[in-house]
Amino acid sequence: MKSLEVLSAAGKLALSRLISEVENETSAGRTALDECFSRSGKAHLIGVTGAPGTGKSSLVNRLAQLIRREGNQTVAIVANDPSSPFTGGAILGDRVRMRDLS
Structure with a gap:
């Protein structure tokens, strides 16, 4: 799942679902965090x-x-x-x- 690309296209609903995935510590949530941190530079x-x-x-x-x-x-x-x-x-x-x- 390309979570950040999905998020960009789908907006608030996708964001709320992605937050739930992260909170529930699913594999999709971990993938999303990995994608966020790899793109965030010096966060x-x-x-x-x-x-x-x-x-x-x-x-x-x-x-x-x-x-x-x-x-x-x-x-x-x-x-x-x-x-x-x-x-x-x-x-x-x-x-x-x-x-x-x-």
Whole structure:
């Protein structure tokens, strides 16, 4: 499957399906990640973990602002909390707190 080519042609629906493949750790998801990383050049992946209320969202928000300002770089954030007692695993749950990045 040429996942990135499919994604370019199909748009949002293809993106949502591809994200599901990555989340479910399928072979198609792994292939998609391999394709993304091989085309992304000097992309970096940063993980932030910690207990609830320790400032993870604030840290990521500020770090993204600095990267965008100083390096004139594009930043993508995927926020996932699989242990959240409120959502049972929110993805992009912090988007409300990071509006100043959009």
